[in-house]
Every structure is written in structure tokens, then in C-alpha cells.
Amino acid sequence: MTFKHKGLQALFGGTFDPIHYGHLRPVEALAKQVGLQKVILLPNHVPPHRPQPEASPSQRLEMVSLAIENNPLFTVDTRELERNSPSYTIETLTSLRQEMGPDQPLAFIIGQDSLLSIHTWYGWEQLLDKCHLLVCSRPGYAANFKESQMQEWLKKHKTDDAYKLSQSPNGYIFLGDTPLLDISATEIRKGLSSGSLCDEVIPTSVMTYIKQQHLYQN
Numbered sequence: 001m002t003f004k005h006k007g008l009q010a011l012f013g014g015t016f017d018p019i020h021y022g023h024l025r026p027v028e029a030l031a032k033q034v035g036l037q038k039v040i041l042l043p044n045h046v047p048p049h050r051p052q053p054e055a056s057p058s059q060r061l062e063m064v065s066l067a068i069e070n071n072p073l074f075t076v077d078t079r080e081l082e083r084n085s086p087s088y089t090i091e092t093l094t095s096l097r098q099e100m101g102p103d104q105p106l107a108f109i110i111g112q113d114s115l116l117s118i119h120t121w122y123g124w125e126q127l128l129d130k131c132h133l134l135v136c137s138r139p140g141y142a143a144n145f146k147e148s149q150m151q152e153w154l155k156k157h158k159t160d161d162a163y164k165l166s167q168s169p170n171g172y173i174f175l176g177d178t179p180l181l182d183i184s185a186t187e188i189r190k191g192l193s194s195g196s197l198c199d200e201v202i203p204t205s206v207m208t209y210i211k212q213q214h215l216y217q218n
């Protein structure tokens, strides 16, 4: 029997401390551009590249679930949250690749800031052996790497042809033309602790939960 794949599958990893519209809106636009039916959000438990989250794993999962409850594009996968060790993307992708088989087109979504620091990720050289990378624009970040070696890497793998993403299992980088939203979880946490957060940056249900749980108050 020949293997039948399910069209391009996409994952979007993050700390989501908290999830905000800077995560959701660009990914929705990207999904339209490349024809994604589903995006699997992958909250990480112990992010390897940054300070530990303020909200607990279960609070971050609850916020993600509230943010996507009426949005059929998104689902959530808790495999990284359930691990008590650093969430290395390459390891997660390796286990997903084993489950999905070698022919399933698979993409990992990141923001432009993450692209520019991708060469600091553990096992980054193997990422494109497991998946494509789909990149959302993010205001305040350069369009390309400073390092010439990384510029070459980008040039070698970049495609503007979204069709190619569904025609091969891995190996391409696609830079999405997505809305520029100057929103970050760090600024949201600061805004909440100083009482100066503007409400439009996170879904109302998430904001209600943050208040109920007294999150990010100091």
C-alpha cells in the first residue's frame, strides 16, 4: 500500500507566557498564504533558550486552550509540556517524524526573531532534515542574518513557492508576508505588573483568566 499523506501539517512552538495576538494573527495569515488546514500549538515546558516562564505549565496550557477555543485552525499538543526536561525542538520533531513517517510534509512555524537566532538552537543543522520552516514577520527584527554563513544557509533553502511545501516532506524555508504586530509576552507581563496593559493584545478570555489567577502581578 502506498503511503497517503494528509497535506502540509504545521506546528507552532512557544512558551506562550501568555499567548497573545502577536502569535495568533500572523499564523492565521500564514495559514491562508500556504494553505494550512490546521496548526498545532506546542507549548514548551522548560524552554532551553530563555528564562523560565512565570505561569505554570497548566496555566499556560489553559491560556492556549482559551485562546483557540472558537478557532478551528488551531489545536494544541501537550507532549513538550508533559516532559520535565528541556524542550528541544529537534527532539520533538524527531519523535513526530517517527509517528508521521518520512513522506508527510511537515512545517515548523517561527517568528523572524527566532529565525535570526536559530543557529543557537540545539541540533539546528538537522531541523530542515525533519521539517520546513515557515517564518512570520516580526517588527523590529532585521530581514536577514548578520552572519554570511547563515545568509548562505537561508539562500540555499528559501522558497517563495508555497506549493513546494506540500510537495516535499521537509527542507524549505518560507518567509511569510504576515501582519507586523508589535506585541511580545515580555511587554505584556511588564504591562500587567505595572497596570498599564492595553486589552487588545490578548483574547478577552485569556485576560479574564489572567485576572482570576492573579498572574503576572509582580
Ligand code: ATP
Pocket (backbone or CB within 6 Å): 013, 014, 015, 016, 017, 021, 022, 023, 026, 109, 110, 111, 112, 113, 114, 115, 136, 137, 138, 139, 181, 182, 183, 184, 185, 186, 187
Ligand atoms: P517573550 O517576549 O517572553 O520572549 P514572545 O512574545 O516572543 O515571548 P514566545 O512564546 O517566546 O513569545 O514565542 C513563540 C514564537 O512566536 C516564536 O517563534 C516567536 O518568534 C513568535 N512570535 C512571538 N511574538 C510574535 C510577534 N509579535 N510576531 C511574530 N512572531 C511572534
